[in-house]
Amino acid sequence: MDATETHAATQKNDQAPRTVTLRNKIAYAVGDMGNNFLFDMGQLYLLNYFTDQVGLPSAAAGTVFLVAKIWDAFADMGVGTWIDNRTNISKRGKFRPFLLWAAIPLAMLLIANFTTPNFSVTGKLIWAYVAYMLFGTCYSISNVPFGSMIPTMTRNSQERSELASWRQAGSNMGLMLATIGFMPIVNSMTNEGTGYTIAVVVFAVLGVAAQWFSYANIKENYSSPAKAKINKKDLKASFKALLKNKPLLTLSIVNLFTFSAFNLKLTVQVYYCKYILQNTTAESLLGVFSIGMVFVSVMLAPLLTKRFDKKYVYMMGCAIWAIADILGFFFANNTFLFVFFTAIAYLGDGFTSALNWALVSDCVEYGEWQTGIRSEGMVYSFFTYFRKLSQAIAGFVPGIILAWVGYVPGKTQTATALMGIRGLMFLYSAVLSIATIILMYYAYSLTEKRYGTIVSDLLKRRGSERIEPAGGR
Incomplete structure (x- = not known):
């Protein structure tokens, strides 16, 4: 479909009423900024905390991530099924209350991950497994409802893209502040281990405040009657419907690629700054410039999707990402070039991140159109199942590779170890970005033109649906 056809299809899809206010956006x-204050501590610093502070072997520490994230992936599916089939839905909405209920337990479990008792190595590993798996389960209870809300906030395609961009802006603000502010707090303490704990407490408190602010100021504009109690036959039909949703399957697989690449970069950049650049302040610079570049793509994404199909904007972002990382592998030998090439890579990644939530919302409509079964929570949790698998990979692979190349915590690294760190930082993500372009081009069929037809058909089937006035509760 050319740009003119895409523009016409997008305009048609935008005819649905706009129901989201600026305050809601x-x-x-802010809600996703709070999510990232709580979540990114684990992705950014926990592996380094395990290896350099707790003293866990790198392969064993990486395995903690693998096991915990696979557990989280199944937890997401369970939470999504539970949410979709809740029968006691209050005036607060189907999804919003989870932001209120889960915030405090989530913060406390995050702190527990960075306060490992002085046990034996075996005892420390047991603590790491239990604390991180409980944290992941609680995060699913908070995050699956949060991500499932977009289809209940608006039916307007462009407004969904805007909401996805606002969400990504909040996510990146959280990541930026975590990257800039965490290590200075750690380094200000005489004991680095204590510094980790204090820094985590600060961000945990901020995360709770942000999630509660979000709860108070967002709204589910589209509501539906509570479902009758689910039976095994209906549940089986819902899972079969997910497996028939080809756009959702494709989007989930490419997220396995892109999100593992993104999270692996977050994990490895601590080692890159410390051992290749020998400049720990580079991480704060990376937060300012690299994560800052994601805001550029977040602002550009809604403008580009007005003219071009979301699918092709997504692929364009991956192309930028791959080129920047290939160049970074060969030339990022000082702080300036490292920050420069990583910033361009994050610019490309920002397009994929900004559009993921709009695309998965489109997959909800596609699934209902195809099978007659609408299940926002299950679709979202199926999508996040693959994202959790990607996080498992992102935590496991660095630990295994670091052990394989002979990494020794706190020591001068061998040339082999340094090359392993460099390859993890750049080549892994470049290869997976290219794989994403290929898969999206050949397998993702939900274009704007097709989506417009699907929405029209669904509106005819539904006849009418209740829309509550936009605004906060």
Whole structure:
């Protein structure tokens, strides 16, 4: 479909009423900023905390991530099924209350991950497994409902893209502040281990405040009657419907690629700054410039999707990402070039991140159109199942590779170890970005033109649906 056809299809899809206020969008962004204050501590610093502070072998520490994230993936599916089939839905909505209920337990479990008792190595590993798996389960209870809300907030395609961009802006603000602010707090303490704990407490408190602000200022504009109690036959039919949703399957697989690449970069950049650049302040610079570049793509994404199909904007982002990382592998030998090439890579990644939530919302409509079964929570949790698998890979692969190349915590690294760190930082993500382009081009069929037809058909089937006035509760 050419740009003119895409533009016409997009305009048609935008005819659905706009139901989200600026206040709602800001609150949705702040909610994901809070999610990232709580979540990114594990992705950014926990592996390094395990290896350099707790003293766990790198392969064993990486295995903690593998096992915990696979557990989380199944937890997401369970939470999604539970949410979709809740029968006691209050005036607060189907999804919003989970932001209120889960915030405090989530913060406490995050702190527990960075306060490992002085046990034996075996005892420390047991603590790491239990604390991280409980944290992941609680995070699923908070995050699956949060991500499932977009289809209940608006039916307007462009407004969904805007909400996805606002969400990504909040996510990146959380990541930026975590990257900039965490290590200075750690380094200000005489004991680095204590510094980790204090820094985590600070971000945990901020995360709870952000999630509660989000809860108070977002709204589910589309509501439906509570479902009758689910039976095994209906549940089986819902899972079969997910497996028939080819756009959802494709989007989930490419997220396995892109999200593992993104999270692996977050994990490895600590080692890259410390051992290749020998400049720990580079991580704060990376937060300012690299994560800052994601805001550029987040602002550009809604503008580009007005003219071009979301699918092709997504692929364009991956192309930028791959080129920047290939160049970074060969030339990022000092702080300036490292930050420069990583910033361009994050610019490309920002397009994929900004559009993921709009695309998965489109997959909800596609699934209902195809099978007659609408299940926002299950679709979202199926999608996040693959994202959790990607996080498992992102935590496991560095630990295994670091052990394989002979990494020794706190020591001068061998040339082989340094090359392993460099390859993890750049080549892994470049290869997976290219794989994403290929898969999206050949397998993702939900274009704007097709989506417009699907929405029209669904509206005819539904006849009418209740829309509550936009605004906060």
